[in-house]
Amino acid sequence: MLGGLVLALMAGFSVAEGNYMQMAMYAGALVGSIYALFLNQGWIHFGFLWGCTCFLMQPIGFSIGTMEVGCLLAAIYIFMNGWRKSAFDSTPVASHFKPFVGCVILLILYCGIHFLYNRTDPWNNEFISWKTAAKQYLLMTGGFLLISVAVSMPKSCWQLKNPVIPLAWCLLIGNLINIAIRGYATFVMGAGQVDIITGMEFQIASFHIPILNLTDNIYALRTLAPLSAVMATAMLTSKAAYARRNSNRLLAVVLFVCALAGAMLSSGRATLIMVIFLSILLLLMRKRYVAVALATVASILFIVSARALYEYDDRLISAGLQRSLAMIPGMGMERAKASIDSSSDWRTQLFYMALDDWKQSPRTILTGRCVYEFTERDSLRIAGDDVSSYTMITAVRRGATHTVLTDLLVTVGLVGLLLYLTTYGALLSAIYSSRKELDPASPLYDIRLPLMIILSVSLPLGIIASGFVQPTDAFLVATLACASIGSGTKRMKSERKSP
Secondary structure, three states: OHHHHHHHHHHHHHHHHOOHHHHHHHHHHHHHHHHHHOHHHOHHHHHHHHHHHOOEEOOOOOOOOHHHHHHHHHHHHHHHHOOOHHHHOOOOOHHHHHHHHHHHHHHHHHHHHHHHHHHHOOOOOOOEOHHHHHHHHHHHHHHHHHHHHHHHOOOOOOOOOOOHHHHHHHHHHHHHHHHHHHHHHHHHOOOOOEOOOOOOEOOOOOOEEOOOOEEEOOOHHHHHHHHHHHHHHHHHOOOOHHHHOHHHHHHHHHHHHHHHHHHHHOOOOOHHHHHHHHHHHHHHHOOOHHHHHHHHHHHHHHHHHHHHHHHHOHHHOOHHHHHHHOOOOOOOOHHHHHHHHHHHHHHHHHHHHHHHHHOOOHHHHHHOOOOEOOOHHHHHHHOOOOHHHHHHHHHHHHOOOOOHHHHHHHHHHHHHHHHHHHHHHHHHHHHHHHHHHEOOOOOOHHHHHHHHHHHHHHHHHHHHOOOOOOHHHHHHHHHHHOOOHHHOEOOOHHHOOOO
16 A cells, blocks of 8 residues: 555656656556556446546647546447447446436437537638537536446446445545645645636646647646545445455545645635535435534634634745635635635636627527637737636637536537536436445445535536536446446346346
8 A cells, every 4th residue: 555655656746847757657557556456357447547647638729638538448448348248238226327328319419410510500600620629529428428338338347346445546546646746836846826817826837748738737636636535434434344444444544634635735716625515414414423523623623723824924825725725714815815706706707708608699599609619819819918808708719618507508508508417417316216226335335425425516516617527427437337236236137026
């Protein structure tokens, strides 16, 4: 365990320093070790590990990121295993996902027809970019598509009896790598000055791979930390036999601590609050009232300590950490709050600008107007003097408006939004109904409950903030759906008794 943690930290520091050869060595040793221990059972492991450790993004244009790699893994998996008849044998949990798969098919068909229609008959003279549109469609449907592939070929996707431990290891490694990158940038290189317009940190220490045009993903910890905290809390409160082993409890504790550290380094305005809130919510759902009281007291002590440290010398807390803490009541930190208020004002203006764009005509209201090409003019606008206004204009043209609601309305219209919400609802319904097939004392319950919490909270948050179904969430759902009787389901579908 210690060796894996050291390798993850060293890989992260190598990324922050820009030493790619050294990073490749550490990452290779790390992935090789994890493969030997956990990952030799199915493609879902690889996808989840990539989703947790993915710290790369292309700043402008079409990029090969977490979602793209996940879908590529799925395509390779289908090619290698689709010829097997047994690959399509259903499992008890997967049978609950049939309505969801039907919704996904309808959503993908709509996206295809929508693109062809707008490409042949665009709303105005703007050129519809197939690359930028494909990226938007993939953000919209990619997570659903990964789950659909897994539930359609469940038997050969997953073989482990206890998937929780390898998933926890993947989350821990992902946290450590991203914590090392952000920690190096914040404390070693002195990054942390916040842009008053966008509310984002200037990335003084960010690295760049020239040929691939990749840089570090400053958003990674904002989604990874809450998921890690909820998974760790589920492990610590589990009734399953594995949770009684001291090594597994230690793994859960370390994962939760890393989730807290990642939330503080993420610079997300509400990430730390979400980590604390979701963890307490899970404790309440499992009726661990003493743990809820202890967590509440610990949170209050943390707030008081951080407030005292800030009042003693505000330089002891970086701008990024202040941004993570400023949303907690009673923290003060007026400079960070001013940055958040400025960012909120910018996002509010962008929201109403996107709504005005959507309401241009009955056609755009119903079906949107797809995604315009990102041109050199957009680059010049962003680099110009009026950065705030032109960034908003470019964001609306690209359909990247920081909220799922306006993203979908602008690009695919009201019809696309309703299809997306229907598919999301079918996914939540399938996960909820899967409880009938699971043993409450099985490890799979420690996957199902965090998923219900994360996905239920992500949808309303996505309406007011950015976010679609993440690849990590998709691979967790796939893990749950592909589980067989040996993993904790009550019985295989073929063993059910006829009424």
